[in-house]
Amino acid sequence: MEKMVSADYLRSVYKGKRVLLTGHTGFKGAWMLQILHWLGANVKGYSLAPEKNSDLYHQIKGDTLCYSSEIQDICDKQKLQTEMGRFQPDFVFHLAAQALVRRGYDMPSYTFLVNAQGTALVLDAMRSIENPAVGVMITTDKVYDNPERGEPFKEDDKLGGYDPYSASKAAAEIVIDSYRRSFFNPNAHAKHNKAIAAARAGNVIGGGDYSDDRIIPDIVRSIAFGETVGLRNPNSIRPWQHVLEPLGAYLLLGAKMSEDPIKYSTAYNFGPNPEDMLTVEELTKIFIESFGAGSHETIPQTEAPHEAKLLLLDSTRAYEHLGWKSKMDARTAIQWTAEWYADKHRSAHEKCMYQIEKYFG
Secondary structure, eight states, X not given: OOOSSOHHHHHHHXXXXXXXXXXXXXXXXXXXXXXXXXXXXEEEEEEOOOSOTTSHHHHTTGGGGOSEEEEOOTTOHHHHHHHHXXXXXXXXXXXXXXXXXXXXXXSHHHHHIIIIIHHHHHHHHHHTOOSOEEEEEEOOGGGBOOOOOSOOBOTTSOXXXXXXXXXXXXXXXXXXXXXXXXXXXXXXXXXXXXXXXXXXXXXXXXXXXXXTTOHHHHHHHHHHTTOOEEXXXXXXXXXXXXTHHHHXXXXXXXXXXXXXXXXTOSEEEOOOOTTOOEEXXXXXXXXXXXXXXXXXXXXXXXXXXXXOSBOOBOOHHHHHHHOOOOOSOHHHXXXXXXXXHHOOSSOHHHHHHXXXXXXXX
């Protein structure tokens, strides 16, 4: 694979630096924690406790990879400000979120609280720290008002959201932009010494995801119990992306922001090639083939909540500004994911580190 995000470059930026990582106990957070530890960063995690005892964070013994791990609510303003002020981070990667579309329908007000207000509280806490800092705020590809016309979204397209999760993340984007203009304006960087950017990616897959209502965990659970995989929306098209792709992009963005905090303080899409599209059914077939077991069927949905059937990103800005583009095609991303789950000989941490080292080179 082409090496646009090299380990040597990232290590030169992050080694010995203080990094506050919110959501470090989640799926993406656990992968990010391992990468940052591998790069030599001192990571302070801030997150709720993992939801399941079988989650990736426990499997990799995440507490041993942290400088410190704070199991706290992102919406506890005083605690967050205290811990941020005590740590004085050089970098903040804000991944903490209520990240499930269907849970957003079940818990709409909570979803808005965590995703929009939680982001505001992280940015508020950054206002209180004294040292220069870079903040990369993670949202999603679902922040756009999506008429499903098949055209890839650009960063300046209209924000919106049909379902509570998508709308809450669009609201978070408005919060980020407001703080960037009002308190962290790039044109006044010499006064506040903070750089803030938003990163948009989605439909991330990879080993160690055990969340409810996500296609890969659903497939893995079905195979484990000898059941047929039931597909709710087999024809939905998604820009499937291995978890290492956006995480590498976030780290590259943070590194570039530390070099030029004025130029890179904006929003970026980090998506795969829009022409590399697979349906949910195609993903399932490739996963089952790569894993070596399983079968699937379509489940009729009479009253299913709305989910977008087509969503694509235009990542031209990321390529032109950062030199970033996706390394893996969708098939490779699915194969790497299936191989992670199928490997019963190595520990979760060993499997993650094998793929991290292979990806970053």
